């Protein structure tokens with residue numbers, strides 16, 4: 387019955403396109419009701435015709451399977467941890483160290499999302515594995531839970547044999563407030579902050595619970611894709627967006643550390659203007675070849691640093 391498989395294929399494309407428009411481009415095209423109707427029709431048709439069911443169908447984002455524990459998985463490359471800068475002096479020192487090794491340099495400054503770093507692996511365009519950072523070398527395999535996050539594509543939009551992506555899983559402030567309200571009504575302990583809530587939600591053994599937590603994901607790094615070198619961090623962000631990932635749009639490019647310092651000062655005042663928690667900014671040398679030249683110290687890259695926002699007085 388060719389028309390059923392064509393209808394199933396058309397529904398999948400419409401649903402994944404709607405996810406990309408909503409989570410990738412932040413430009414929703416369908417109402418929630420229209421989206422749910424398409425998903426319900428897809429689930430119904432796949433139930434009536436299981437021969438057309440495939441694991442990368444959007445209907446498979448939420449499995450019914452409850453894991454016993456999370457297998458350990460070794461990352462293709464260790465996940466970096468960043469040196470911290472707390473003031474202008476630290477940033478000037480970072481810039482001096484960079485310029486001691488490379489001549490002309492340009493910096494990209496991205497929001498430091500207060501969530502959990504999550505590594506994703508795609509083979510032949512399909513999401514095959516997702517893992518927490520763990521100790522940087524070995525993390526916990528939480529693929530089933532990550533599949534429930536619509537901002538994480540199940541399939542890439544462009545051909546790539548293998549692609550490793552790093553990004554931050556997080557819980558938007560709205561999801562956090564709603565979750566704690568539900569927990570308060572149910573007499574359950576509350577989460578202290580969105581970061582803890584995201585950690586708890588990503589490490590659920592039952593992915594149906596993860597699916598209810600409305601988590602987000604911002605991609606920000608790729609391991610060198612075989613499809614030829616991406617020359618800069620801004621090119622990496624463009625590539626991730628083209629592939630269907632949600633990329634945080636709040637990034638800036640500066641050619642002088644004094645401009646970076648001024649921007650950090652501005653952002654201290656604006657840190658609460660976003661629908662998710664941020665705890666600082668990540669400053670990176672934009673040029674990938676220069677990143678290679680600068681390399682790593684024992685524990686972190688010489689080509690990046692995290693500017694941490696000053697601690698805030700908590701209203702008692």
Ligand SMILES: NC(=O)c1cnc(N)c2cc(Br)sc12
Nearest residue numbers: 466467496497498499606668
């Ligand atoms: N944009 C980024 O590079 C970024 C954003 N948010 C974060 N929590 C982190 C952590 C590392 Br390590 S990098 C990074």
